Amino acid sequence: MSAKTGVLTGAAGGIGRATAERLAADGWSLVLVDQFDNVAEVAKGIKTKDGQKVVGVAADITNPDQYGAIDAAVASIGAPLKFLGLVAGVLQQVGSIETLDIAEWDRVFNVNLRANVFLMKHFIPALRAAKGASIVTVSSWYGKSGHGFFGAYCASKAGVISLTHTAAAELAADNIRVNSVAPGNVATSMHLDALREEAEKRSVSFEEMKKTEWDKIPLGRAAYPSEIASAISFLAGPDGSYLTGATIDVNGGCLFT
Amino acid sequence: MSENNRGGAVVTGAARGIGREIATALLKDGYGVVIADIDPAVGEQTVKELSKDHAGRVVFSKVDVTKRDEVKAAVAACCKEFGGINVMINNAGFNKPEPFLEASEKTWHAIMDVNALGVLIGIQEAAKAMIERGIKGKIINTASIAGRTGFADFAPYSASKAVVISLTQAGARALAGKGITVNAFGPGVVDTPLWEKLDADLLAMGASKAPGEAMNSLASQILLGRVAKPSDVVGTVRFLWSPQSDYMTGQVLLIDGGMILQ
Numbered sequence: 089m090s091a092k093t094g095v096l097t098g099a100a101g102g103i104g105r106a107t108a109e110r111l112a113a114d115g116w117s118l119v120l121v122d123q124f125d126n127v128a129e130v131a132k133g134i135k136t137k138d139g140q141k142v143v144g145v146a147a148d149i150t151n152p153d154q155y156g157a158i159d160a161a162v163a164s165i166g167a168p169l170k171f172l173g174l175v176a177g178v179l180q181q182v183g184s185i186e187t188l189d190i191a192e193w194d195r196v197f198n199v200n201l202r203a204n205v206f207l208m209k210h211f212i213p214a215l216r217a218a219k220g221a222s223i224v225t226v227s228s229w230y231g232k233s234g235h236g237f238f239g240a241y242c243a244s245k246a247g248v249i250s251l252t253h254t255a256a257a258e259l260a261a262d263n264i265r266v267n268s269v270a271p272g273n274v275a276t277s278m279h280l281d282a283l284r285e286e287a288e289k290r291s292v293s294f295e296e297m298k299k300t301e302w303d304k305i306p307l308g309r310a311a312y313p314s315e316i317a318s319a320i321s322f323l324a325g326p327d328g329s330y331l332t333g334a335t336i337d338v339n340g341g342c343l344f345t
Numbered sequence: 346m347s348e349n350n351r352g353g354a355v356v357t358g359a360a361r362g363i364g365r366e367i368a369t370a371l372l373k374d375g376y377g378v379v380i381a382d383i384d385p386a387v388g389e390q391t392v393k394e395l396s397k398d399h400a401g402r403v404v405f406s407k408v409d410v411t412k413r414d415e416v417k418a419a420v421a422a423c424c425k426e427f428g429g430i431n432v433m434i435n436n437a438g439f440n441k442p443e444p445f446l447e448a449s450e451k452t453w454h455a456i457m458d459v460n461a462l463g464v465l466i467g468i469q470e471a472a473k474a475m476i477e478r479g480i481k482g483k484i485i486n487t488a489s490i491a492g493r494t495g496f497a498d499f500a501p502y503s504a505s506k507a508v509v510i511s512l513t514q515a516g517a518r519a520l521a522g523k524g525i526t527v528n529a530f531g532p533g534v535v536d537t538p539l540w541e542k543l544d545a546d547l548l549a550m551g552a553s554k555a556p557g558e559a560m561n562s563l564a565s566q567i568l569l570g571r572v573a574k575p576s577d578v579v580g581t582v583r584f585l586w587s588p589q590s591d592y593m594t595g596q597v598l599l600i601d602g603g604m605i606l607q
Contacts, residue, residue, distance in 0.1 A: 253606045260568035260603055272592075306521035311592045318589035327580025330573050332603035341521055341594040344514040 091139065091167035092218075094324070095119045095158060095211065097149050097203075098176030100127045102276030103226065106313035107175060108134050108142065110321045116171065117141045119161040123148050123176075141165045149176055149203040155210050168218040171324050172211050174204045174225045174248075179278055180240040182285045193240045200244035201251065208255060215264050222265040224323045225252050226316070227335060229272045229343045237289060245270075249335055256333035265332040267323045272339025273301060273310040306341030351375040352480075353427030354586075355419050357410050357467060358437030360388040362537035363487065366575035367434055367582050372399040374583065377427030381408035381419040383437070402427075410437045410463030416470045429478050432586045433471030435464045435509075436487040440502040440539060442546045453501045460505035461512070468516045472525055481524035485585050486513050488531040490601050498552055506531070510597050517595030526594035528585050533601025534563045534572040568603025577602070 094111055098104040099120030108120055112134045120131045120142060131144030143161040147154040162169055180196045181189075204225060215221035230238055231245025249268055256266040273279050287297035302309060319338045322328050337345065354371045358364040360382035368378045372395060380395075382388040385407050392405045404426055406419035423430045438460040441452050464486050475482040491499055492506030509529060516527035534540060544553070544560045553559035564572045581600045584590055599607065 256603050256606065257568055260570065265569075265603075306518055306594055307526075307592065308521070315592035319584075319593075322580075322584045322589055327584055329580065330569065330577035330600050330602050331581065331598075332568055333606040334599055334603075336593075336598060337596045338590075338592050339596075340592050341517050341526075341596075344517070344595045 091117060092170040093117045093119065093162055093165045093167045094171030094173060095121060095162065095169065096173040096175060097121045097207065098226075099144070100124045100130050101175070102278065102313040103271070103274060103316045104175045105130055106317040107173060107320050110314065110317040111171070111173070111324065112136055112140065112142055114321055114325060115140065117165045117167055118143070119158055119165070120144045121147055121149065121158055121176075149207060150198045152206045152210060162214070169211065169214040170218045170221040172207065172215060172221075172223045173320060173324070174207060174223065176203065177226060177245075179282050180238060182237045182282070182289050184237055185239045188239060196240040197244050197247075200241070201247040204248065204251060212259065212264070216259075216262045220263050222267070222324055222328075223255060223259075224320050225266070225268045226320075227252070227268045227270045229270055229337065229339045232270060232337075232345050233343060237286065252335065253333050260332055265328070267328070267331055267333065268335040269316060269319045269323065270335050270337045270339065271311060271316045272305060272337075272342045274313055274316055275310040276313055279310060304342050305339070309340065311338060311340060350377070350427075352429050352431035353377045353379070353423040354432035354434065355379040355381055355406075355423045355430060355471065356434040356436055357381045357408060357416075357419075357463070358487075360384050360391050362539060363532065363535060363575045363578055364434070364436040365391055366579045367436065368403070369395060370579045370583050371432065371586070372402060374586075376432060377402045377423070379404055379406050379419050379423045379426070381406045381416075381437075383407070383409050408437075410435070410467060411458045413466050413470065416466050420470050420474045424474055424478070429480050430471055430474050431480055431482050433467060433482065433484045434487070434582070435467035435484070437463055438487060438505070440499055440543055442498040442543060442550060442552070443500075444550065444552070445497050445500050448500045456501040456505050457508070460502070461508035464509050464512050468512060468527060472516070472520055472523070475525055476523050483586050484516065484520075484525060484527045485582060486527070486529040488513070488529040488597055490531050490533045490599055490605050492531060492597075493599065493607050494605050498547065498550070513597065514595045521594055526591070528590070528593055528595070529597045530578065530581050530585060531597055531599040531601070532573060532578050533567065533599065533604045534560060535578060536572050536574055540572075566604055567601065571602065573600065573602060
């Protein structure tokens, strides 16, 4: 396999880390980006084979001034940039539209949508130069349907799906495919924290809240992060070569679209 | 080629086109495969050709998917030959273009029987055999972009493929408790015998003026700039039968090179 580099955001989180492990197993060299410093440790923990490198970079993706460190890491690997994985995302403070602080709306949109536009703008030239690359965004089933008390999160993820379509249309001629994975509930700390918060909001116990949500899922459980990673791996790999503008719903059957 | 035996698979409409490519990929992944097709001549020939690399692991079963007994027999053959049925690909289908105002009852019933009822029977018979053996199998149906958006000259076909999507969802809900997943893939414009015939039919109908024109005009709407080859479709279907997609059920993956963006 010829050497190839991918940049992955949100790489210290549950889905990000699982994706890093999976892509490394697929043969990718990776630059792992996260706002948390422990991303360097995460990078060290990823298994690699000869000639593969995994580098961690702590950066705030909402601030393009910090992208220089990512570029430097890509350059240090020395293989063409053929993949951009936009995994980073935040949940919102659970609350109705009526009471939602607009600063919270902006915070969510900054990370979930605006940063991804910045990252695409920044990395499209390198991806184009690689002559055959792909971008995978991580959206959500909450981006395909609205849910009470999650107005900002749902709208931002709907935006991610729309951005994926637009980017696919613009970049097909450059041999850059752009697709999305829309997870349902994933057993990460982000999901469990959200359940805890929503339980408080609705004045029910955590276990009740979890049962309410998981009972909606035909497969009866939240996803393992590795199950989201495997869809990202598919979209980035040769089996997905005719897919662009697609969204893959990895949600255990909780939403059919 | 693979030495590890992963179990059995049935592919309907496998004598040619996408079905044949899928059968080939299943064999390469280590499955034993039943080529289930209505056409014994081409079906037997396909088995003969695939047997060169996969001797003893591919058999033919004459199946009209609208006949429950024949579908049942193909599933039984799979269980007998390969020890069970792990993957069912409900792929058989056909199209007959007619201008919308002239779409006839005869065409409607013929297409609905094969494309829609055939998929229902296929899901049912495969699932029964999986449940009986405690197999957490994967059922995969061939939908189409036409199931997501209606095409004027393909009204019954579009409707039949919307049915496939609906059956995929109903089947997913019905069978999740047994650990069986049901998903679909939806090809766009693929260079297969079905599309060659369609191109000729559209020409005969006067919907296009030269051979290849109908197909090419659709291709111009595809972001990746070309129609698909059957092999372009197989990667996604392989993803759906692999453990990589274990958390997916009731979903439809469109492989259209970026055409309808839905």
